[in-house]
Amino acid sequence: MHYDERYTPYIKMTGLLPFVQLVSRSTPNLNVAAVTTLIDRWRPETHSFHLRTGEMTVTLQDVFMITALPIEGKPLCMSTDSEGWRQQMEALIGMSPQEPEVEDGGKKDRVPAGATFTWIAANFAHCPEDADDEVIQRYARVYMWYVISRTIFADGTGKNAPWMWLKALTIFVEYKSTWKE
Template structure:
């Protein structure tokens, strides 16, 4: 998943990887149920599993700190380079008053352009991790 640099930001050494086990699990992954289908039954990925795979700590203080809803659009722009538009439908309530819709994220970061600068690749990587952590994990 190319998360090594991300992991190394939180842990000094790369995690140990068992390539045979990873290959076996990849063959048994079912994206429609977000689980592995094994001979013993179905297995779902837990927070502890993610910690072991990524090498990220799951105990201690949260990495996010305090969450504030005001100014969230500007913070999104600082991370991915694009500011989400304000909600303009007068007859409908804003479905996400302090967050980005998944459709907006896919619309703007579905595929990184070829020959993109390192800064643009970094923005797309952030959007990919964002999607991975919110939609998959």
């Protein structure tokens, strides 16, 4: 997916602009030996790393410093019920993936509530040059959905963007606009 500078004001409203800019540039180079060592020293029962010099815990401040994700404010709470997700998706981004076709046995393929990354890229890769504000906002919303579904909220398949994160972005923007500074 291509990042368009016209998305910036809409992404900035969410507080996710530094994170989106970080992951949109490229995947950072990782020190494989350091990552392997940290994995070996991770103790899930204490949620900390056990190192020669002592214990080390990852804090929320550490996550903020590494990812630029906002950590202050009220928690985002919402229903993750997927009932009617196609209709809600159409209302938010103007379209939704096609319904699966009925097989010979009379059953539909079971599909997750959301869209594949290939479907998102095929339909929203480039925002039209002559797009109005509403269309640009729609493309920005899809771009954020794509980025967070690929990074911090990746599903086990690596192929799908779950519907609930698109819904969360929309609620987050509305909710954040009611916060008092």
